[in-house]
Amino acid sequence: MLSDVYARTTGSLAGLLTTLSAVHELLAVPAVKDVVAGGWDAGACGPVVQLPCVSGKGEATVTCTNAKPTGIAVALTGCKLKGGPYTGAVTLAAVPTDTGAAEVGFAALKIGDTLQLDGKLRLKVNVGKDALIDLRSLSALTMATNQAAATKAKCGTKTVLKVAHLAADTTQLVAEFDGERQNPDATYLFKTVGKHLYWPFTPACACPGAGAGVAVTFPAPYGKNAGPTLQVEFGAPTEADACASAKATLLNWPACSKLDNPTADCGKAAGEKLATQVFSALCGKGVQ
Numbered sequence: 001m002l003s004d005v006y007a008r009t010t011g012s013l014a015g016l017l018t019t020l021s022a023v024h025e026l027l028a029v030p031a032v033k034d035v036v037a038g039g040w041d042a043g044a045c046g047p048v049v050q051l052p053c054v055s056g057k058g059e060a061t062v063t064c065t066n067a068k069p070t071g072i073a074v075a076l077t078g079c080k081l082k083g084g085p086y087t088g089a090v091t092l093a094a095v096p097t098d099t100g101a102a103e104v105g106f107a108a109l110k111i112g113d114t115l116q117l118d119g120k121l122r123l124k125v126n127v128g129k130d131a132l133i134d135l136r137s138l139s140a141l142t143m144a145t146n147q148a149a150a151t152k153a154k155c156g157t158k159t160v161l162k163v164a165h166l167a168a169d170t171t172q173l174v175a176e177f178d179g180e181r182q183n184p185d186a187t188y189l190f191k192t193v194g195k196h197l198y199w200p201f202t203p204a205c206a207c208p209g210a211g212a213g214v215a216v217t218f219p220a221p222y223g224k225n226a227g228p229t230l231q232v233e234f235g236a237p238t239e240a241d242a243c244a245s246a247k248a249t250l251l252n253w254p255a256c257s258k259l260d261n262p263t264a265d266c267g268k269a270a271g272e273k274l275a276t277q278v279f280s281a282l283c284g285k286g287v288q
Contacts, residue, residue, distance in 0.1 A: 022086070022111055025082060032072055043062045060074045076090070084112070090109060104121045137161060160180050171201060178191040193233070245280060
């Protein structure tokens with residue numbers, strides 16, 4: 001069960017962080033960088049701009065209305081950047097009511113060999129002294145891996161985020177999400193709880209800050225309407241060698257017969273203790 005928790009939560013969170021990293025890198029390419037740094041008025045209507053791909057090809061085109069930039073279309077074909085290679089399309093569109101924001105669309109954007117992104121986000125960037133980046137989903141964000149016919153049935157996964165909010169400033173990184181992870185064998189639900197997930201940059205700690213939490217709901221056992229939920233909440237450190245603490249709670253734990261499990265609670269307390277120990281181990285000082 002714990003291996004499932006790791007796969008669902010860390011896999012989905014890794015996809016979110018990959019999304020943020022990819023957007024951050026694409027914001028630094030020519031044409032896009034000008035708009036991010038100076039606003040839409042800094043964009044130059046004109047010919048296609050070639051991106052500095054180490055290999056492959058990438059082009060950016062600033063789209064204009066009445067000679068004023070209103071969007072950027074980025075086309076990528078195996079464009080190798082630091083976080084790539086990238087293949088697919090990315091679009092940025094101005095938000096008339098907010099000059100510091102843009103709608104970012106991913107259309108079959110493939111990152112590396114396996115991960116593909118589809119969906120639309122609202123991006124807000126502040127540059128300078130009070131640097132800030134804020135991503136919020138406008139439609140379901142899909143992160144799919146191993147979707148080729150030869151691998152999909154065996155190891156293909158798809159994470160669908162109905163709610164996705166990822167923000168970073170000079171003090172912390174915050175992640176809020178609610179979605180599902182579709183595996184070949186089953187579908188798992190997950191969401192952030194409490195203060196969602198946030199990581200203060202000081203002091204550095206692998207675990208989220210106090211009050212952060214995540215919950216994973218597993219497939220229902222045969223004949224049941226709903227499966228059990230493992231909820232992990234993080235708190236202040238309780239050990240000298242830890243930078244945070246973790247507490248695990250099992251909700252909607254199914255009943256069992258004495259033949260299956262001789263304990264009165266069908267192994268619930270033992271499962272919570274083990275999960276708490278495993279997640280607490282991630283909160284040790286020096287764990288990055």
